[in-house]
Amino acid sequence: MTDDYESRVREAFPDSTVTAGAKGRLWVTLTPEQLIPAVGTLWERFALRQLAVIVGEDLRDAFQANYVFTGERVIILQVRMDHDKPEVPSLVGRIPGAAVYEREMKDLLGIVPVGHPDLRRQAIPEDWPEGVYPLRKDVQIPRPEEKAAQEGA
Amino acid sequence: MEESVFRLPVGPQHPFLKEPAKFDFDIQGEEIVGARMNFGYNHRGIEKGCEARNYYQAMYLLERVCGICSHSHTTAFVQAVEEIMKLEVPKRGLYLRMVDCELERLHSHLLWLGVAAHEVGFDSLFMLVWRDRELVMDILEKISGNRVNYAINTIGGVRRDITDAQRKEILGIMKTLKQRLDYYAKIGTHEPSFVGRIKGVGTLSAERAAEMCAVGPFARASNVATDVRKDDPYACYAEMDFKLITSDLCDILGRVIVRVYEMIESCTIIEQLLETMPEGEIALAKVSRRVPEGAAVSRYEAPRGEDVHFVRSNGTDKPERVRVRAPTLANLEAATESVIGAYVADIPIAIASIDPCFSCTDRMAIVLRDRKRGTRVTTWEELRRRGIEWYGKNKGIRF
Numbered sequence: 346m347t348d349d350y351e352s353r354v355r356e357a358f359p360d361s362t363v364t365a366g367a368k369g370r371l372w373v374t375l376t377p378e379q380l381i382p383a384v385g386t387l388w389e390r391f392a393l394r395q396l397a398v399i400v401g402e403d404l405r406d407a408f409q410a411n412y413v414f415t416g417e418r419v420i421i422l423q424v425r426m427d428h429d430k431p432e433v434p435s436l437v438g439r440i441p442g443a444a445v446y447e448r449e450m451k452d453l454l455g456i457v458p459v460g461h462p463d464l465r466r467q468a469i470p471e472d473w474p475e476g477v478y479p480l481r482k483d484v485q486i487p488r489p490e491e492k493a494a495q496e497g498a
Numbered sequence: 499m500e501e502s503v504f505r506l507p508v509g510p511q512h513p514f515l516k517e518p519a520k521f522d523f524d525i526q527g528e529e530i531v532g533a534r535m536n537f538g539y540n541h542r543g544i545e546k547g548c549e550a551r552n553y554y555q556a557m558y559l560l561e562r563v564c565g566i567c568s569h570s571h572t573t574a575f576v577q578a579v580e581e582i583m584k585l586e587v588p589k590r591g592l593y594l595r596m597v598d599c600e601l602e603r604l605h606s607h608l609l610w611l612g613v614a615a616h617e618v619g620f621d622s623l624f625m626l627v628w629r630d631r632e633l634v635m636d637i638l639e640k641i642s643g644n645r646v647n648y649a650i651n652t653i654g655g656v657r658r659d660i661t662d663a664q665r666k667e668i669l670g671i672m673k674t675l676k677q678r679l680d681y682y683a684k685i686g687t688h689e690p691s692f693v694g695r696i697k698g699v700g701t702l703s704a705e706r707a708a709e710m711c712a713v714g715p716f717a718r719a720s721n722v723a724t725d726v727r728k729d730d731p732y733a734c735y736a737e738m739d740f741k742l743i744t745s746d747l748c749d750i751l752g753r754v755i756v757r758v759y760e761m762i763e764s765c766t767i768i769e770q771l772l773e774t775m776p777e778g779e780i781a782l783a784k785v786s787r788r789v790p791e792g793a794a795v796s797r798y799e800a801p802r803g804e805d806v807h808f809v810r811s812n813g814t815d816k817p818e819r820v821r822v823r824a825p826t827l828a829n830l831e832a833a834t835e836s837v838i839g840a841y842v843a844d845i846p847i848a849i850a851s852i853d854p855c856f857s858c859t860d861r862m863a864i865v866l867r868d869r870k871r872g873t874r875v876t877t878w879e880e881l882r883r884r885g886i887e888w889y890g891k892n893k894g895i896r897f
């Protein structure tokens with residue numbers, strides 16, 4: 346199913362892979378350097394400014410941040426970064442509403458939004474050990490041992 | 499006069515709402531000149547928890563994200579999973595899902611209206627509204643068996659059907675409720691003591707609301723016409739006839755108006771659903787436990803605004819990544835900003851006007867010890883032990 350909107354998106358992002366998903370959602374892959382211009386393109390050419398959420402993911406061999414933009418259609422910008430250098434440019438200057446999602450992504454996955462003005466901890470407690478990012482796949486959180494009450498206890 | 503700015507910390511324990519959040523207000527005399535907030539004092543690790551569970555277990559875990567919009571989170575999640583699995587849900591199942599969704603919206607908005615009335619000291623409205631909320635809660639209890647976590651969704655449909663008698667009963671209650679809502683609409687917009695307290699307070703312009711990515715009734719009250727049910731219809735909302743309510747007042751009065759009229763629309767939607775309810779199955783008979791590889795973004799209009807779930811599957815029976823974006827997260831920062839310019843006494847109602855989501859309490863059943871027939875009280879430990887034993891014996895599942 347290729348429609349007019351989709352071909353316009355393909356034209357606007359010539360260097361990226363654009364995949365059409367269910368319900369007309371479009372998934373666009375980017376490198377971290379392409380992110381800021383891409384957000385500008387979405388705003389200027391497609392009037393998409395509502396950032397619904399940023400989803401950070403640990404793909405084991407890489408990290409990925411998915412920027413979900415909603416409006417006339419849903420466009421998801423997928424930014425893939427190296428496992429050794431999990432950094433993306435911050436969008437706060439352009440979209441103030443992005444601040445909370447970027448902070449959470451930094452806390453839980455260690456993906457650093459470069460240029461974010463306020464990177465205090467948000468989702469994890471203040472006494473949480475430095476450098477442990479709970480949503481990374483190599484972090485195992487042990488399950489508390491289940492203790493059934495004994496008869497007559 | 500710069501040095502007269504005073505910093506007023508509020509929270510993180512129980513800051514005028516039953517949810518941990520920390521606010522710092524800069525006040526000059528009675529006026530608020532600056533506001534900052536911080537939150538995340540109670541991160542429960544549900545997203546990580548979902549990765550260790552299979553899809554059905556994750557669904558029940560996600561139901562517990564919130565006590566009020568529990569149905570919203572499961573629906574958003576199962577929609578994403580159904581999208582990845584390419585399942586065609588029976589129409590009656592979708593209709594029943596929507597009935598629950600609108601009932602949930604009604605009870606959530608009624609709860610909010612009561613809280614808002616209480617925050618401004620209009621307690622008779624609070625009590626009237628909460629009386630009517632019980633009508634909705636009773637319907638929910640009758641059709642799902644629960645007042646809070648309805649557990650009605652399943653992957654591929656819903657778990658409980660409604661009978662014809664229930665259908666007629668709900669239609670009757672909707673009639674009563676609509677009359678009451680008309681009355682609240684009149685009070686909410688004309689009662690001078692109420693209107694005087696909320697008009698022009700907590701203003702947020704349409705431009706700023708869009709910039710801060712605000713959602714739901716909060717954004718609609720700032721004249722941003724956003725509603726997932728209209729913009730990106732899920733289930734069968736495209737077939738329903740209802741209006742998108744917005745207000746150009748941009749203040750708390752606008753938020754009251756939007757929510758009250760939205761409830762009337764919800765009643766209309768429920769009536770339409772029940773009158774045109776198709777016959778047939780309510781869920782798919784067989785759904786695979788394994789979900790093929792893929793990713794989906796699911797949007798859902800929860801009572802407080804757009805609820806977004808992102809699900810990535812890896813071909814096994816456990817999700818690879820689940821991300822929940824509850825509407826409050828999108829609205830909290832904008833709400834904090836809307837307080838600037840108001841008076842100290844307006845802080846509670848201004849923050850509460852986004853309807854921040856705190857876990858609502860379930861009704862608790864208390865059984866007193868019966869001396870004659872021995873103990874009738876089941877303790878938590880005993881219940882847990884029985885469950886573990888039962889599943890071990892009958893299902894071969896070891897915990």
